[in-house]
Amino acid sequence: SFLALMAKMFGWAAKGETSLISKLKNxxxxxxxxxxxxRNCRGMTLLQVAHSNNKELSIQLAKLTIQDAVECQTQNGTMAKQSTFQDLIAAVKDGNxxxxxxxxxQGGEVNSVDQRNGTLLHHAVDL
Incomplete structure (x- = not known):
């Protein structure tokens, strides 16, 4: 699942594993x-976690992020309409x-928060 993949990616970044780049490229x-x-439970992004463990890895991640943003803008012209936080929460609560x-x-923001600063992950853990 997507959440399991994110957890693995954060684990690889924490270990400073450069194989993270090829896995992310796919x-x-x-x-x-x-x-x-x-963001992880400490509020750090993948790039921040990588930077604290392997500065070269963080540079490669930053380059990949910039490259992808340019490609996405070139291919699509504009980003697809982002899903609302309520749509994302409904999917989490339904276990879908x-x-x-x-x-x-489709561009849903994984770090969106509700009125109590709860993220999707907070809602998933509460279930």
Missing amino acids: EEPHLKTAIMNA VDKLETLLK
Whole structure:
């Protein structure tokens, strides 16, 4: 699942594993964006985790992020309409992983928060 993949990516970044780059390159652009924008329990992004463990890895991740943003803008002209936080929460509460992945691929923001600063992951853990 997507959440398991994100957890693995954060684990690889924490270990400073450069193989993370090739694994991330194989993901679809919208998934890469969601992964790069996600934050761990300490509020750190994948890039920040990588930077604290392997500065060269963080440079490669930054380059990949910029490259993907340019490609996405070139291919699509504009980004697809982002899913609302309510759509994402509904998918989490329903346990509908396929719908959640689809919404994230369409540009749903994985770090959106509710009125109490709860993220999607907070809601998933509460279930």
